[in-house]
Amino acid sequence: MTMTPEQARWFADTFDKLVQSVGQAVMGKNDIVRLVLTSMLAPGHVLLEDAPGTGKTSLARSLAATVQGTSTRIQFTPDLLPSDVTGVTIYDQSSKSFEFHRGPVFANIVLADEINRASPKTQSAMLEVMEEGRVTVDGVTHEVGNPFMVIATQNPIEQAGTYRLPEAQLDRFLMKTSLGYPDHATSVQILQGSEIRDRSRALVPRISLQAVSDMSELASSVHVDPAVLEYVSRLMEETRLAPEVRVGVSIRGALALMRAVKVWAAVHGRHYVIPDDIKELVGPVWLHRFVLDPEAEFAGATARTVMTRILSEVAPPQARQQSA
Structure with a gap:
């Protein structure tokens, strides 16, 4: 059943309230907050490439507080083990039985801080949970909950001792973006409230976790005209044919974009x-999925410049159909 205009208006109003709530803790970054909330409803995970101190932890905590959920933070280090993330089974002598002790991944919003500092084995364990939505330990499966979203971060500086995420693992993230530093006016406003260490504590839930799941399901019923599907398919194919690109966007990437643009609409x-929905989200959803040719990259080519050229060359559909 296709979403109705009345449902779309309710969705937009509710979404704006969520953005305003999170914006009380993450000030001056409403555009990024909208992207992250879109990922949560798509549903999907987000990779933030940011310097320390830009508000990543505040973003995760404020998201969880706004949707009446739980949040955890995992500081990834080279000695972090997979069991430190997922949990471990321990023998209880008093009950003479094994008990599963849940790891920090069992939360609605999980901040995986500096994920590229952990070993590939620990990274894989985390990314497996992101893909499957559950943890299997000693043959027993444990669901991590719903909604479930990972906000992973990478530090663009101090690359010594880090393990770069392989391109195949980057594909697990719905979006990649950056919070960045606040502008001058926002910085002054933040400094005026310097006595407040954690603004997310003052937030009250705007919707329940069940409502988040309902919004996600409702967004999946947004109508997509066949001409728009054709447009996305052509864009995907052009990323594979571009001479600067060694590996273009996969069908998984195209499906991720479709989930995201339905929420965005x-x-x-x-x-x-x-088509404008496609153009607005193709950057954060697709650019991290490109594998550029080393020679083209050395010559100055970037995923963004390639995508910009493709968007200018592939004509979008001129007409659209509002309902199925």
Whole structure:
């Protein structure tokens, strides 16, 4: 059943309230907050490439507080083990039985801080949970909960001792973006409240976890015209044919984009997707999935410049159909 115009308006109003709530803790970054919330409703995970002190922890905590959920933070280090993330089974002598002790991954919003500092084995364990939504220890499966979202971070500086995420693992993230530093006016506003160490503690839940799941399910019913599907398919194919690109966008990447643009359309109060939705989200959803040719990269080519050229060369559909 396709989303109705009335449902689309309700969705947009509710989404704006969530953005305003999170914006009380993560000030001056509403554009990024909208992207992260879109990922949560898609549903999917986000990779933030940011310097320390830009508000990543505050973002995760404020998201969890706004949707009445739980949040945890995992500081990834070279000696972190997979069991430190997922949990471990321990023998209880009093009950003479094995008990599973849950790891920090069992939360609605998980901040995986500096994920590239952990060993590839620990990274793989984390990414497996992100993909499957559950943990299997000693043959027993444990669901991590719903909604479940990972906000992973990478530090663009101090690369010594880090393990770069392979391109195949980057593909597990729905979006990659950056919070960045606040502007001058926002910085002054933050400094005026310097006595407040954690602004997320003052937030009150705006919706329940069940409502988040309902919004996610409702967004999946947004109508997508066949012409828009054709447009996305052509863009995907062009990324593979571009001479600067060694590996283009996979079908998984195209499916991720479709999930995201359906939410994005509802965020703007529409029950149908338009080509502009594709253009607005193709950057954060696709650019981290490109594998550029080393020679082209050395010559100055970037995933963004390649995508910009492709968008200019592939004509979007001119007409759209509002309902199925």
